[in-house]
Amino acid sequence: MSRAVVPLNFNAFLEKAKLKDDGSNYTDWVRNLRIILIAAWKNYVVEAPLGARPAAGATSDVMNVWQRKADDYSIVQCAMLYGLEPGLQRRFEHHGAYEMFQELKLIFQANARIERYEVSNKFYSCKMEENSSVSEHILKMSGYNNHLIQLGVNLPDDSVIDRILQSLPPSYKSFVMNYNMQGMDKTIPELFAMLKAAEVEIKKEHQVLMVNKTTSFKKKGKGKKKGNFKKNSKQVAAQKKKPKSGPKPETECFYCKQTGHSKRNCPKYLADKKDGKVNKGTTD
Missing domain, CATH: 1.10.1200 (Non-ribosomal Peptide Synthetase Peptidyl Carrier Protein; Chain A)
Known part of the structure; x- marks a missing residue:
């Protein structure tokens, strides 16, 4: 089964995402580089060195395989150089693709370590x-x-x-x-x-x-006042009882001048009235 080979076009993305001289975007740059290499079946270039050229007596098949790999290494090398800012380009213009990738990792691994720490902290917190x-x-x-x-x-x-x-x-x-x-x-x-x-x-x-929590249930009979009743579906309030009438303790009797009762309840008055000793018309 033949594999589908995606045309390798680094320029479209590397022009917008060049690796900065200070390596501040190193992790993103590597991730994007690998995406393109994997799509083009050339990710192996940054995983291992090319190796020496086969000996002069090697078969044509061996030479052809090595030459195809060498072409891939050359294409990736040029593409990686294109994706570097000028300072890094001058530094790595004579490096092979694998060697360039490994040295960039050593230079900017501190940035990668910091980013790893920050992402790990976010994940665990x-x-x-x-x-x-x-x-x-x-x-x-x-x-x-x-x-x-x-x-x-x-x-x-x-x-x-x-x-x-x-x-x-x-x-x-x-x-x-x-x-x-x-x-x-x-x-x-x-x-x-x-x-x-x-x-x-x-x-x-x-x-x-x-x-x-928001629904309240009222108990039956709750809220009714004692003595209330319904008549013709209308609630009628209970009538208040009148206080009992009677002389106050400090009341002075007009007839005998004693306290605690009035003339009409006076024992002396009632006795005199019975004997006819009280003049008619005398009032309290």
């Missing part, structure tokens, strides 16, 4: 906020992991899954416990699919909880 989109969080975590791979850090899938589970908010606690208790052995894409399904159920539970 990333936390999903409550009620946010799990899909967006998954894309972010996946992006950090892919970036680490490009920087030469290949974490085992189990470690990546543990980190993702650790980054989930409290609402996913039951999901995490169930995943670990059952000893599930899922791939990263399978875990992503499970999290998306769990998000739907968690949102439903959250909505039910919010409804229960």
Whole structure:
């Protein structure tokens, strides 16, 4: 089966993304360079040196194979030089493609180490906020992991899954416990699919909880005043009782001049009235 060979066109991208003399864009430059080399089946050029030319007595087939490789090395060398800023071009114009790639790595590996540290820190400190989109969080975590791979850090899938589970908010606690208790052995894409399904159920539970918190239920009979009753479907307030009438303790009797009663309740007055000793018309 013949392989499809993509025409190698470095100029289109390297003109816009030349490697700066200070190496500040080294990681991006290498990543883009590899993408083009892989598409053109020439990534092997930066993985190993070309090697010596076959001896004079080598067969034509051996010579042809070596010559095709030499042509690839020459094409990649010119393309890489084209993708360097002037200062680096002058420094590496006599280097082969593999040698140039390796020395650039040594020069700018400090930049790569700093970038690796920063991406790793983001990956391990990333936390999903409550009620946010799990899909967006998954894309972010996946992006950090892919970036680490490009920087030469290949974490085992189990470690990546543990980190993702650790980054989930409290609402996913039951999901995490169930995943670990059952000893599930899922791939990263399978875990992503499970999290998306769990998000739907968690949102439903959250909505039910919010409804229960905001709905108030009144007890029967609560709020009714004692003594109230309904008449013809209208509520009638209970009538207030009149206070009992009677003389106050400090009341002075007009008849006997004693306190605690009035004339009409005066024992002496009532006795005199019965004996006819009280003149008619006498009032209190």
